Amino acid sequence: MRVLISGAGIAGPTLAWFLAKTGAKVTIVEKSPRLLPYGQNIDIKGSAVTVMRKMGLLDEVRRLNTTEQGTRFIDSRGRPFAPFPVKEGSITSFTSEFEILRGDLAGILYKATKDHQDVEYLLGTTIKEVISNDNDSVKVELSNGEVQEFDLLVIADGQWSKARKQCFPSESVKLVDKDMYVAYWTIPRLPSDDNWWNVYHALGSRVITLRPDPHGTIRAMFSLMPCNATQKKAWQEASRGDKQTQEDLLRREFADAGWQAQRLLDSMDQAPDFYFQAIQQIRMSKWSSSRVVCLGDTAYAPTPLTGAGTSLAIIGAYVLAGELSKLMPGEHPAKALEAYERTFRPHVEEVQKIPSFVPAIAHPASAWKRWVLQTFLSTLSRIVAFRWFPGGTAEGNDDGFKLPLYTRLEEKGSQ
Numbered sequence: 001m002r003v004l005i006s007g008a009g010i011a012g013p014t015l016a017w018f019l020a021k022t023g024a025k026v027t028i029v030e031k032s033p034r035l036l037p038y039g040q041n042i043d044i045k046g047s048a049v050t051v052m053r054k055m056g057l058l059d060e061v062r063r064l065n066t067t068e069q070g071t072r073f074i075d076s077r078g079r080p081f082a083p084f085p086v087k088e089g090s091i092t093s094f095t096s097e098f099e100i101l102r103g104d105l106a107g108i109l110y111k112a113t114k115d116h117q118d119v120e121y122l123l124g125t126t127i128k129e130v131i132s133n134d135n136d137s138v139k140v141e142l143s144n145g146e147v148q149e150f151d152l153l154v155i156a157d158g159q160w161s162k163a164r165k166q167c168f169p170s171e172s173v174k175l176v177d178k179d180m181y182v183a184y185w186t187i188p189r190l191p192s193d194d195n196w197w198n199v200y201h202a203l204g205s206r207v208i209t210l211r212p213d214p215h216g217t218i219r220a221m222f223s224l225m226p227c228n229a230t231q232k233k234a235w236q237e238a239s240r241g242d243k244q245t246q247e248d249l250l251r252r253e254f255a256d257a258g259w260q261a262q263r264l265l266d267s268m269d270q271a272p273d274f275y276f277q278a279i280q281q282i283r284m285s286k287w288s289s290s291r292v293v294c295l296g297d298t299a300y301a302p303t304p305l306t307g308a309g310t311s312l313a314i315i316g317a318y319v320l321a322g323e324l325s326k327l328m329p330g331e332h333p334a335k336a337l338e339a340y341e342r343t344f345r346p347h348v349e350e351v352q353k354i355p356s357f358v359p360a361i362a363h364p365a366s367a368w369k370r371w372v373l374q375t376f377l378s379t380l381s382r383i384v385a386f387r388w389f390p391g392g393t394a395e396g397n398d399d400g401f402k403l404p405l406y407t408r409l410e411e412k413g414s415q
């Protein structure tokens, strides 16, 4: 089977790894001329840990652990309280056992696939046009001018996919706005920085966080929920605007936020990786059309609020590869694409259900709401500090999805 994958983020290379195991010939086009080392902390949990274990990559994931010792909160005077330290073999913290930066995970997956004889990466290349998608093949024109035919096209180029737009009608793709905005970037580490994920709730529905990374720098994040229609309009426009517009808005909105806001604002224009995002989910009425299928954020971005985008991308890639591995040689992939969706969609829909009050609770607007949240966190941190508190491991953590077993993906020796 000849497969074209668009996007070398998390989902694309994971799928390539499993497809190569079954003897498929894989080409991956990636817009960026080099693998994007960017992105902040992502969680690998539940069945996704099992998939990474099957790939033999868990030791690499552990080696690039961000070194975060736990999560704690910062009060209005800048003093830490309510610590949730990571405990080995137990989930009692917002910091996960497999804490890794998105860019580092993308690098691990790229390294694990780039030298495979059946996997070809075309960096700095995109799909210019999907010329046809019919019973016999899917034909595409690439940005390098080549026209090629494949048995299957997998679109895994993220939430704002252009290829998805070409292959699926706009009414089949729903964008669900969560009314929340984030900006993050990397800043130099100071001697006073520590290895905690420090979370500060400013008033006015603003949050600032600082986290360590394994590269000697600090990852900064601002997040905000607009309090009124005027503010919402400004943030919506900035999310579609250029970097200067976004930085100007952050300077205006976070100048009086307190704690380390000024340090972060001063470092913003020097950052190599400034990233501003409106928090939105993607929901598609159907993930495939004949020989084209969507995977990962392209099909079902759940938002960082769920902490599950990367795990869904990894598990989705495994299920898609597994269903494709059951086809007879030369068989049309439609049956496998439907089985992938039937198997995985119920879990995706469950994960995408975010109670509407969650973002608002995490972004207290007034002093009394912040007091309620801080009192709750303080109490919770004391409860989980007890030895008897049931934790569970990241892998043992029941994500509600029973990972299917695919015989051909279990075979040894082809990687």
Ligand SMILES: Cc1cc2nc3c(=O)[nH]c(=O)nc-3n(C[C@H](O)[C@H](O)[C@H](O)COP(=O)(O)OP(=O)(O)OC[C@H]3O[C@@H](n4cnc5c(N)ncnc54)[C@H](O)[C@@H]3O)c2cc1C
Residues within 6 Å of the ligand: 006, 007, 008, 009, 010, 011, 012, 029, 030, 031, 032, 036, 038, 039, 040, 041, 042, 102, 125, 126, 127, 156, 157, 158, 159, 161, 162, 163, 184, 275, 295, 296, 297, 298, 301, 303, 304, 309, 310, 313
């Ligand atoms: C730069 C970046 C930073 C991120 N930071 C975070 C973060 O801090 N926290 C978090 O929870 N999630 C972050 N994410 C999202 C997170 O990676 C995904 O939610 C999740 O891992 C699912 O992965 P994915 O492979 O489906 O999509 P992605 O990881 O988004 O990968 C998509 C890939 O497709 C490439 N691409 C885009 N357009 C095209 C095109 N036209 N043709 C070919 N390739 C294309 C992109 O460069 C990227 O490599 C980030 C994504 C990116 C791209």
